[in-house]
Amino acid sequence: MAYVRKDVSALTRGERRRFVKALLEIKRRGEYDEFVRVHVDHFIGDGDRRLRAAHMTPSFLPWHRQYLLDLERALRRVDASVTVPYWDWTKDRTARSVPWTADLLGGNGRSSDQQVTTGPFAYAEGHWTIREGVTDAKFLTRDLGRRRDPIDLPTGADVRWALDDPVYDVAPWNSTVGRGFRNKLEGWGAGHGSRSWHNHNRVHRWVGGVMLTGASVNDPVFWLHHAFLDLQWHRWQLRHREHRYLPASPPGRGSDQHRRIVARHERLPPWDVTPDELEDVSRIYRYA
Ligand code: CU
Numbered sequence: 354m355a356y357v358r359k360d361v362s363a364l365t366r367g368e369r370r371r372f373v374k375a376l377l378e379i380k381r382r383g384e385y386d387e388f389v390r391v392h393v394d395h396f397i398g399d400g401d402r403r404l405r406a407a408h409m410t411p412s413f414l415p416w417h418r419q420y421l422l423d424l425e426r427a428l429r430r431v432d433a434s435v436t437v438p439y440w441d442w443t444k445d446r447t448a449r450s451v452p453w454t455a456d457l458l459g460g461n462g463r464s465s466d467q468q469v470t471t472g473p474f475a476y477a478e479g480h481w482t483i484r485e486g487v488t489d490a491k492f493l494t495r496d497l498g499r500r501r502d503p504i505d506l507p508t509g510a511d512v513r514w515a516l517d518d519p520v521y522d523v524a525p526w527n528s529t530v531g532r533g534f535r536n537k538l539e540g541w542g543a544g545h546g547s548r549s550w551h552n553h554n555r556v557h558r559w560v561g562g563v564m565l566t567g568a569s570v571n572d573p574v575f576w577l578h579h580a581f582l583d584l585q586w587h588r589w590q591l592r593h594r595e596h597r598y599l600p601a602s603p604p605g606r607g608s609d610q611h612r613r614i615v616a617r618h619e620r621l622p623p624w625d626v627t628p629d630e631l632e633d634v635s636r637i638y639r640y641a
């Protein structure tokens with residue numbers, strides 16, 4: 354039976370408590386920090402000549418889908434009733450809405466050093482010391498909405514702009530493409546500064562703190578954000594049924610992207626799974 358991922362605003366008090374408790378338990382066991390390490394290891398930009406499996410690449414969506422499944426499996430080993438909720442940032446748009454409550458992820462960082470001091474992930478609570486960061490800071494940081502230079506979260510129209518594109522991705526399959534669902538959702542745009550950040554990227558910017566880095570997973574909102582993106586991939590598939598993950602086959606030797614991206618039937622590292630196998634996960638979970 355497929356389990357259900359819910360909108361975080363629809364969780365009951367008990368569901369919120371069990372989700373947080375399971376996260377703290379895998380953190381205590383050291384499993385959570387292994388997840389952070391995997392993300393840091395796969396934080397490879399398209400200026401790099403290596404294979405990019407996770408970011409600035411067609412497999413951005415399947416990579417994070419498998420990554421969420423692994424995390425969810427770890428949580429469900431602790432408590433089989435837990436699933437990863439999604440944060441619909443087109444709807445819950447302020448620093449006071451869910452998931453920024455004291456019984457879920459806690460609130461904004463304080464202004465002096467961006468340290469999160471409320472909720473279960475506050476450093477002083479003693480359960481959430483950052484060990485796999487890209488700086489020396491041991492505490493979780495946030496700057497919701499960027500207080501010194503405010504930006505807004507993406508809107509429903511921004512998401513529709515991505516969903517309306519019937520083509521999954523286009524050559525050269527990186528952060529420079531202006532067409533294709535994948536990059537419109539991942540959000541690498543033209544120009545400079547805040548106007549160039551769309552959907553996925555813009556949300557990372559809006560949250561700020563550790564979410565700006567390769568160790569963004571240290572903020573548990575990472576999972577809620579990526580569950581909402583995963584839901585958009587599902588919606589895009591329902592909307593454009595004749596369209597699929599691209600590229601269908603690997604770029605040839607003559608291509609600048611030869612061996613740098615993952616085609617539909619190629620292995621998606623670090624797992625032994627292909628984008629093709631991850632296109633339909635309806636037997637594992639569905640979205641409410
Ligand atoms: Cu990522």
Ligand code: CU
Binds near residue numbers: 553557579
């Ligand atoms: Cu992300």
